[in-house]
Amino acid sequence: MSIDLKTVKHISKLARISIDDEKANKLKGDLNNIFEFIEKLNELNTDNVQALTSIAETTLRFRKDEIKSENIREKILKNSPEENKDFFVVPKVVE
Amino acid sequence: MSDITSQSLFELTSNVKEKKLSSGEITKAFIDRAEKSKKLNVYVTDNFEKAIDQSKKFDSNPNFDLKLPGIPIAVKDLFCTNGVRTTAGSKILNNFVPTYESTVTQNLWSQGAILLGKLNCDEFAMGSSNETSFFGNVQNPVGENLVPGGSSGGSSAAVAANLTPVTIGTDTGGSIRQPASFTGTVGLKPTYGSCSRYGIVAFASSLDQAGPMTKNVRDCSILLEVISSFDQKDSTSIDYKRNCYSKELSKDIKGKKIGIPKEYRVDNMPDEIEQLWKNGISYAKDCGAEIIDISLPHTNYALPTYYIVAPAEASSNLARYDGVKYGFRSPGQNLIEMYEKTRSEGFGDEVKRRIMIGTYVLSSGYYDAYYLKAQKVRKLIKKDFDDAFSKVDAILTPSTPSSAFKIGEKTNDPVSMYLNDIFTVPINLAGLPGISIPAGKDKNNYPLGLQVIGKPFDEQNILNISYALEDKINFKNDISDWWLSE
Amino acid sequence: MSKNSEYLIERENKQYEVIIGLEVHAQVTSESKLFSQSSTKFGAEPNTQVSLVDAAFPGMLPVINEFCIDQAIKTGIGLKAKINKKSVFDRKNYFYADLPQGYQISQYKYPIVGEGKVILDMPYGQKEIGIERLHLEQDAGKSIHDIDPNNTLVDLNRSGVALMEIVSKPDLRSPDEVNVYIKKLRSIMRYLGTCDGNMQEGSLRADVNVSVRLKGETEFGTRCEIKNVNSIKFMQMAIISEANRQIDLLEEGKDIDQETRLFDTKRNETRSMRSKEDAHDYRYFPDPDLLPLEISQELIEKIKSDIPELPDEKKKRFIDKFNLSPYEATILVSDIETSNFFEEVIKNSDVKLATNWITGELFAVLNEKNLEISQSPVSAKNLSKLINLIKDGTISGKIAKTVFEQMIDGDQDPLIIVKEKGLKQESDPKAIEELINKVIENNSDKVAEYKSGKDKLFGFFVGQAMKESKGKGNPQLINKILKEKLNG
């Protein structure tokens, strides 16, 4: 099976990474090489194998319902690309 | 006393405790050497000024009960450090300064260590040669224009070049062990769940582990003892009794059963590696270990499995780098355009490639064929090891299929780059501990490593085996300091 | 089902049936968020209840809140549903400004709660609505479009708050059933204390799935999902408008696209979401930061033993034990506070009278003043006293209404009002006889008419006697003595 240009563009859209045609063509080549190598897995019959859900062989640990809420707004917003002391700011979204 | 920067962690700590050296002297020595070693490009961000202050502070009120008393340490730039820029080797985090500290680095500082700076690495730890870093490639001190391995390439180079006594890296598919092997140093990837992942920039959550990178096995045991801890803040951290690895370190491995997996004898493996492995086996025998041939039948499927699981997790883990909350943003007319431009300009080619692979294998219609299939094969790989460990105490293999290669040699061929990790990846997939120790050199005089793989939580055992082998191998790196400038 | 249960939309001799399924998002009543320790309190300053985990800083990891798990199990039990001993948290991947991780942690293939049911009391009888599943997930933050004209602002206070998504089967058939279903769900969760059901504060919202088909058809039509509707009224409006839109398309011979739509409350119409061009592909996969969630039988049993009596059981008890009509019982159990009030009142007073007074006078006052029963101006204790005054004949039902009107003002004790205003009922037969004699004397002409066969005049005499007693005469006594006098 091979990945065509349309698929590369669709995937880049899903991943929110814009790519021009030249890059898309290069990626198409790379991805096809990589997937050719990945397809090796098809040699294996795994019909009766249970998929691994976690490598850590324990179960989920629970935490108490306690608030440790200092207001750290300043810290949270400190690294944000657009300056605003109350909010994160993004280009206008029209729904 | 030998030159300060060439001393092991153990020697430095002893000298501090015996008051033969102060933290200030040690810190200054490493900084001086770093200033002359810019050519290696190991540092993304240095913390020299603060480190000097902290060393003075330590000296004015020293605590010799600590395990790392006033010892300056540089760490991979994948660990978030409070108030010190953390980039993960990426443009997208170029200006990111965390307001928090990773658990593993906090463990270092709690034992008296001082942050020297942040070490270069492949972007988001994706790479095997440290050439994907936004901050440029790192030179391997072993030889000019040679890659130091990756992704913890800045770390391996820094230890080999005596720019930090020890360091910590992260290992998702070999990122500690492969660079250790390429630079003639020791690197250990602990059992999954041994070291907290809290505050480490995530690559592939089910595979990532932090681990020590050192000059020798004893230092490795000391550092593991410090960084391995149970952490409530990481749901995959495991609560078990950790050894005092350095105290229990022993060369007595008599009667230990060591497995040799036949599947690791891959096609086109250089004779030198074959020879290295043979030597390792005979040293192990000399130490009284019993050698047992074993089979890990799904070894060949490990890399394809890894290149589904790791990119899938990464594609999701890296979704948070979207220009909204922190890091680089490229402006756009609307939200979607901002996302697409930010991520296109902020990520390098290898990261984008892996995000694309990961997005594809999870996308509708392909999940079962790729991701689910890979998780099934992962189960088989894990079972191979479970079966093997019912017969042996540890497994001995080469660390890498080759020695360090030239910068630029493999950058245009992702698959050949990926093949570097063929011996290390299965261990991450199975969540096991593995250590690489320097074991010899190839015809170019470049170091080669052997890998010892252990049962889950059996770090002590692989440390002991490595300690015994290290003694027999008696490896010398002979680095010429070719890069030094005045 | 009786005929009048059918909600059908007519088009030139054709009748369309509307098929509705709901995905209700109910906020868990936890103090802290599902995977972080910041507060869930409503109404805080923007971005002041945000931790590093909620804002998805590099290296931050989720750790689950055990209270939220308990609440999901509890709700599952309330929905008579299967609790899954093993469930998995998945990542639902998509990009949005108020989704800091770039994914929502939710449960996809293996939810914590499986199939259950909810019983609706409709005027045409009971109807069972199937529950497909209940799962736990994180809420997103809030995008604010109307503060800054050029930008969208993002507040992450809600980011990471625990939600239970309760998915119904496509069993609902009318806006009325949706109304009753939401109220019933809300009631169950409020009984259990797992969700406060406050729709104004967004604690309860729903995605509404609507499709239509010709009456008699058995296949489902193509459905559209209307996202995030936050009041029952809007849900009903959205359903009607969406169903009509779909029918119009079918009538024109066009296809319906399966898509996600938004309800524009101002224009009373649904419209396609702009983002649909990306054809959502959420790329679900198990969250590798979290292990599978395992729940022990002991925990389930422990939670089961703490489950209070729920509306359906309570209703049955009210009918069986207190002889209430199904209608009365339904009203009284619809809300935990109401049923608690009722049970408080009847501890010491007559059930029949209490039922009438609560569903009559008290509800009227609450309605008029727009109050919840928890804010009732008359306490259960004083209402109970009033009922006892009626029951023991101290005051008449009519006087009681006067007293009640006064009680509303500051929850006054009816005994004191009766005493101070001298409203005690006259029950002395002598006194009654005296005033009846007076009435007969003053109305000799009417007495003659009555005796000649004009029976209807009896009421007139009762009224006169009551008037004579200034409303305080015991009606039973007046009746009795009047009859003796006039007929004797």
Ligand SMILES: [Mg+2]
């Ligand atoms: Mg929905």
Ligand SMILES: [Zn+2]
């Ligand atoms: Zn939902």
